[in-house]
Amino acid sequence: MKKKLLAGVLLLALILSSLYFATRKTRRRIIPEEAPPALPSVLEEGRELARSVAEEGIVLLKNEGVLPLDPRSRVAVFGTGQHTTWWYHEGGSAFVPLSPNRVVTLLEALLAYGVKVDEEISAAYVPESLPTKTNEFPFTEEEVRRAAERNDVALVVISRYTSEDFDLPRRGGWFDAGWWFTYYRMQLQGSYYFRGWELEEDEINLIDAVCRHFDKVVLILNTPHAIGIAPIVEKVGAILWVGYPGEVGGYAVANVIFGKVSPSGKLPFTWARRWEDYPSSRCWGSQDVVYCESIYVGYRYFDTFDLEPLYPFGFGLSYTSFEMQVERVAVEGSAVTLAVKVTNTGRYPGKEVVQVYVTPPAGRLEKEHQRLVAFAKTDLLQPGESQSIEIAFDIASAASYDEAGGSWILEQGAYLVRFGNSSRSTRVVAKLVLPRDVVVEKAAVRLNSEYYYRRAEEKGIPILRRTPEVKPWSYLGENAEIAKAPTIVIDPERIAFREGAAPPYYPPTYEKPDADAVVTLRDVVEGRYSLGDLVGQMSVEELVDVTIGLRGSSAPSLSKRGIPELVPSDGPNGLKAGTAFPAAVVRAATWNLELEREVGRQVGREMLWARISVWLAPGLNTHRNPLGGRNAEYYSEDPLLAGTMAAAVVKGVQSNNGVGATLKHFVANDQEAYRWVSDSIVSERALREIYLKAFEIAVKTAKPWAVMSSYNKVNGVYSGNYFNLCTGVLRGEWGFDGFVMTDWWSRSYNFRAYIAGNDALMPYTEESSWATWAAYSFVVNQVKEALANGTLTLGQLQRSAYNILKVALRSRALAVMLGVSQSDLYTYEPPPDYFKVKKTQP
Structure with a gap:
């Protein structure tokens, strides 16, 4: 059939639809007046899985005895984010469009569960009551005081909207779409108010008023990433980050609030006190963007340069408590194994995440303070139950890239193995000593670091360096731990060498x-x-x-x-015609590879149902800055967490045989501003250790069918035209054996x-x-x-x-075309995982 796709018209339609969802004022119902039409069974299964994923991805950031709430509590819910501006996804191609009956907002979930919600407060957030600019209702002091007399607890919901094609502004303002359409010479009529990273005056005033009169205040953050909550964090009793939690996210949040589920999510990014604390804030948002922070992205910067974040990478609280003990550390060849026993010492069932980091030795190459090398999440542990977990990783994953020689190298010295449940709550359990330098892989000098250093100098942008004067983050008792930790010598001859x-x-x-x-x-x-x-x-x-x-x-x-036609479909948050799963950043916050593999299996089943051959996901770009417009559809600031989550979902999709996944956007498409023509100017070392590493892990350990190149240039060359x-x-x-698409x-x-x-x-x-x-x-x-x-x-x-x-x-499409069995045509055989995890039964 002859197709005429007018690109400009389609793009304009995409943006208009995104703006509609960002600025819409109405939803026709609070709870359905009649039962929604029945979904196909495959989508009912997806809906239930989406709820489970959202529950595990919610991160409890603070709790001063406020949560969980008594189900009999009387609740006042403040903030338009409870319903009118509740976002289950961001806009753009990752958005899964659904009928209103399929989307469950927080307010709808509370009402559906029979919670005693203050109707007078929630009624104030109907469209006719909302101010034109801010979308927050200006309650008087007296109205808040009376609400506190009627209710036991206040929930304040703060939301933020982002979309493909524009980044979150640092501060809110009237947004003229023309500024980011300059390149296309298009102009949308009118302006739209978008909130930014900073909390706005009306939001702070609302939270202040609520905190003055309510003894129990829970802040719920329906945001794609960290936002600037430092001014109010000490005022509220509890904080939940729920991200964009998918089509039934309201139910998941309600289940956590009332203790049906104990939160087990951990942050997949670092939450700073100020936007300026992110090192990329010095070099963000321009058309030719120099990655001035080099390898120091996220926690690798905060830990190396001893800057205190508001909440560290990997952080998340629970309603229960856990004790973790390392029972054994062993080395066999280049494989390092930790045996850890995790015990639930609290009063609620829950899950914990064991995170393993390595601190490399000082040497010729400057290095970050520590690097995540493996992790594992426990099963659900009842109070008093224990589970033993064995985690094995290759010491080569701690190697650094040497730009001069085009090789990955382990420099001689002591590699400190740390474990804990966040990047700032670890302890040293072993010293792995390497007596000489070892090249673990010979690559090639391919990606033009000379261009990076020259352009940085031309633009007058200093590159972040770890000089001898820089002292990393430390903690009381760390030196004693290092001295006490067992020393294990690694035999250099037993470390495998690979040549590309x-x-x-x-x-x-x-x-x-x-x-x-x-x-x-x-x-x-x-x-x-x-x-x-x-x-x-x-x-x-x-x-x-x-x-x-x-x-x-x-x-x-x-x-x-x-x-056969290989029919593609977006996107990272679920198949267009399928289940609207929690956004990828929420799924990363589960730190649960088995669960993400199950998401992939479900997406694959839905692909077969919808006759889709190629899923245009997962997204693997890096959370370089919290303003990134598509952060929600990407996993993390850390390449190992992102790469292994991507590998898990790809393995799940392709286990259905005959359908495949696509890694995107290859590579360094980390901002939306000028994305069609921008030049990401990055050192080869930062490219390989940060921005390419997630793709590398997923390619090597999942064998995806396809990779999508990005819009932007990389060091002066459009990525899809870059042979190297x-x-x-x-x-x-x-060793990629699929195809690359633009x-x-x-x-x-x-x-x-x-x-x-x-x-x-x-x-x-x-x-x-x-x-x-x-x-x-x-x-x-x-x-x-x-x-x-x-x-x-x-x-x-x-x-x-x-x-x-x-x-x-x-492809299944070919099997159907030829009338043959898929098993006679092709069966997917997944490669081994990047690191190995064995768990006993609790």
Whole structure:
């Protein structure tokens, strides 16, 4: 079917819909007047799983004996976030659109559970009562005082909205959409008020008034990331961060508030006291953005430079208490094993997270104070119950990247092994001594650090350095722990060495088979011809049709080839037609890899139900700054937590066989401002240790079908046109065997993508008055001209088609097309996990 996708119109529609959800004033019901229509069973299963995930992802930041509440409590709920501006997802392509009956706000959940909610207070938040600008109702002191007399506890809900295509402002204000549409020369009429990272005066006044009159005040944060709550944190009795908790998030929050579930979430990011405390605040938001903080992102900065956060990475309270004891530390080759016993010493059932960090020795390379290397979450432990957990990680995961030699190196010295339940509550349990330097992997100097240092100097931006004068965070008794910890010598000869491959810039050409018949994908499956034969027989037009839009044989030139369409669907928070799961940042806060794998299994089941082949998720960009507009759909500031969570969800999706996942956005797409044309200027070391590492973990331990390149440039080159990224690192060093696609209408959408190893150009657009570079006919002419003048080789174009068809051979869509069993076609075999966890039964 002929398709005309007008890119500008679609993008404008996306933004308008996001603005609608950000500024809407009404919801037609508080509780449903009639039962919603029944969902398909697969979505009912997803809905129940979404609630469980949200419950585990909620983080209790503070509790002075306020929570859990007595179910008989009379509750006054303040703040528009309780219902009108309750966000289950952020806007943009990660948003899963649902009918209103499927979304459960906090107020709806409280009413559905029969909680005694103060109707006079909640009624004040109906649209007619809301001020035009702030969306907060200005209660008088007397009204708050009377509410305190009628109720036992106050809940204050603060929400923040973010979306693809714009970042959270630092301070709220009237937002003219034109400023971030400047590049497209479009202008939306009117302005919209968006709240920013800082709390606003009306929010502070509301919290102050409530705290003056209520003895028990619970602050609930329906936000995508940390926001500036330092001015009021001492005033309230309890604080819950609930993030964007998905379609039934209201039920999950209510279950935690009233003690049906003990919170077990841990922060996947560092919560600073001030926005200026984040080191990227010095170099954020410009079109050419220098990553001035180098490797010191998140807790790696706060711990190394001894800056006290409001709440540290990995932090989260519970209604119960736990005792953790290390029973054994052992080394076998390069594998380090900790045996930990966790006991519930409190009065409530609960779960705890064991976090393992390594402090590397000082050496020639400057290093962060500590690095997360493994973690494990317990099962639900009843009061008095214990569980033993064995965690094994490779000491090579503590290696640093040497830009000079293009290698990963463990420098000689003592590596301190720490464990605890947050980055600021660990203790040293072993000293691993390496008697000499060991190169664990030989990569290559590929990613142009010279450009980074030159551009930083030109822009006058100093690069953060750990000088000898910098003293890291420490704690009372740490030196005694280090002295007491057992010393284990690691044999350098038993640490494996790996050398990355150097894939050819000019791949060989597939020759046309000696056959008159048209070779089809069925012929390849049934062994009559090889995939190379099929690709070798294709014309240039056919090869281009394979690579644009994943259309398969719906492309006219491919009608006889029997190639299935690989139908894609967003996004990181759930399939577009499926369950609206909690946002990825909330799922990361569960620190539960088994649960995230189950999310993936459910997404895969929904893909089969909806006939989707490729899920455009998970998102793996880094929480470089809390203002990042898409932080909610990315996991963490830490690459190990992000990478292992992504690997878990990919394994879950692909365990359904015949459907696949996509890692995105590759790489350094960490802000939304200027994202289509921005240049992420990053040192090779920071790229490899922080921004690429999460992708590396997921590629090596999950074998995803696809990777999506990002809109932005990386050190001056658009990511999808960057051979050293798409082929050198991704395929040569990591062994990726899927295909790479562009983001939609990316500036990488051109013949240079084939040279780089970016195989698929997305989407298919026959013509466009806006994204003229991303029009099908334009690319076809480009390719013919480049082949004629030798800029592009036939082998490079064939390689891209081959990579896509290799994945098509795994697909359920092909099995259905051919009428064969999926097990006869392809069965997914997941690689080993990045680190190993064994748990006994409680």
